[in-house]
Amino acid sequence: NAGVTQTPKFRVLKTGQSMTLLCAQDMNHEYMYWYRQDPGMGLRLIHYSVGEGTTAKGEVPDGYNVSRLKKQNFLLGLESAAPSQTSVYFCASSYSTSGKNNEQFFGPGTRLTVL
Amino acid sequence: KNEVEQSPQNLTAQEGEFITINCSYSVGISALHWLQQHPGGGIVSLFMLSSGKKKHGRLIATINIQEKHSSLHITASHPRDSAVYICAVRSRGFWRNQFYFGTGTSLTVIP
Numbered sequence: 001n002a003g004v005t006q007t008p009k010f011r012v013l014k015t016g017q018s019m020t021l022l023c024a025q026d027m028n029h030e031y032m033y034w035y036r037q038d039p040g041m042g043l044r045l046i047h048y049s050v051g052e053g054t055t056a057k058g059e060v061p062d063g064y065n066v067s068r069l070k071k072q073n074f075l076l077g078l079e080s081a082a083p084s085q086t087s088v089y090f091c092a093s094s095y096s097t098s099g100k101n102n103e104q105f106f107g108p109g110t111r112l113t114v115l
Numbered sequence: 116k117n118e119v120e121q122s123p124q125n126l127t128a129q130e131g132e133f134i135t136i137n138c139s140y141s142v143g144i145s146a147l148h149w150l151q152q153h154p155g156g157g158i159v160s161l162f163m164l165s166s167g168k169k170k171h172g173r174l175i176a177t178i179n180i181q182e183k184h185s186s187l188h189i190t191a192s193h194p195r196d197s198a199v200y201i202c203a204v205r206s207r208g209f210w211r212n213q214f215y216f217g218t219g220t221s222l223t224v225i226p
Contacts, residue, residue, distance in 0.1 A: 033214075042119065042201070042216030058213065090158065102146060102205065104214070106158035 001026050006091050006107035013081045013114045021076040021110050023091030031094045032074035033058075033104065034066060036087040043090065049074055081114045088112070118142050121202050121217035128224050134189040136220045138202030141183065149176050149187050150201040152219065158201070161187075192224045 004025045013019055023032065030051050035043040045058030049068040063085060065077045074093075078085060091107040119140045128134050138147070149161040162169050162176040164185065169176050173192075178185040189196055202217040 035216075040218060042117070042218045043203070043214070044216070045214060088156065092158075103160050103163050104148070105160070106150075109156045109158075 003027065004091055004093055004105050004107040006089075006110050008110060009108065010111045011113070013078075013112065015082060015114060017081050018077070018079050019081065019112075020078075021089055021091075021112075023074045023076070023093075023107055024072055025074075025091075025093040025105070026072060027093065027095070027105065028071070029093035029095050029105070030071075031096065032068065033092045033094075034064070034074065034076045035090045035092065036060065037090060037109075038087050046076065046089075081112075083114045086112060086114045117217070118206075118215040119202055119204055119217040121200075121220050123220060124218070125221045126223070128192050128222070130193060130224055130226050132192050132224075134192050134196075134222065134224075136187045136200050136202075136222070138185045138187070138217055139183060140185075140202075140204045140215070142204065142215065143207040144183075144204040145207045146205045147178055147185050148203040148205070148214075149185075150203060152199040152201060154198070161200075189222075192222075194224045194226050197223050 007022045033048045034046040037043050044060050047066040049055045052071040055066045067075045089110045092104040094104045122137045147164045152158045164178040173190045175188040199219040199221050201219045206213045
C-alpha cells in the first residue's frame with residue numbers, strides 16, 4: 001500500500017496563476033482532508049470530504065476549491081494564486097470520524113510558493 | 116485564541132532523559148491525537164486518546180478530560196526522537212469533523 005500520496009511535492013507559482021494539487025489514498029478511506037501548515041501556526045483545515053461526491057468547508061476555505069469525484073482522490077484547486085497561499089499543504093485521510101478508526105493518515109506534503 | 120496550546124515550544128534534552136510535552140485544549144472533544152512530524156516534513160500518528168493512558172514502546176500518552184489536558188512522555192530519549200510533536204483534538208458536536216492543532220513542540224535530543 002502506498003498510503004496517502006500527494007503530487008506535486010514542490011511548486012512555484014506567480015500571482016494569479018492556477019494549479020491543482022492531487023491527493024490519492026489506497027486505503028478505501030471515506031474521509032479526506034486538506035490542511036495548510038504555516039510557520040508558528042498549527043495545521044489548519046481548508047476543506048474536507050466525508051465521501052465520494054461530497055465536500056465541505058473547513059476553517060480557512062477562501063481562495064480554494066476542492067472536488068472528490070472518485071473515492072480515492074481529493075483535489076485541491078487554487079484558481080488565482082496569491083502570496084498569502086504560500087504554505088505547505090498536507091492531505092490526510094481516515095476511515096471514519098469515530099472510535100479507533102478516526103486516526104488520520106497524512107501525505108508527505110506539497111511545498112507551494114507564490115511569488 | 117488557540118483552541119489547543121502546547122508547552123514547551125522548544126525542548127532540548129540529553130540522550131536518556133525523560134521528556135514531557137504538555138497539551139491543553141479549550142473545546143469539547145471526542146478524541147485527542149498526538150502526531151510526530153519529522154524534519155523531512157512527514158506526519159505520522161502516534162496515539163489517539165479519549166480517556167486514560169496509552170503506551171507504545173518508550174512513548175506514553177495520558178489525558179485528563181476534566182482538566183482538558185494531555186501529556187506525552189518519552190522515556191530514555193534518543194536522538195532519533197528528535198522531531199516536532201503535535202497535539203490535535205477532534206471537536207464534538209456540529210463541528211465534529213473539525214480538527215484543531217497545536218503549533219507543535221520541537222524536540223532535539225543530543226547524543
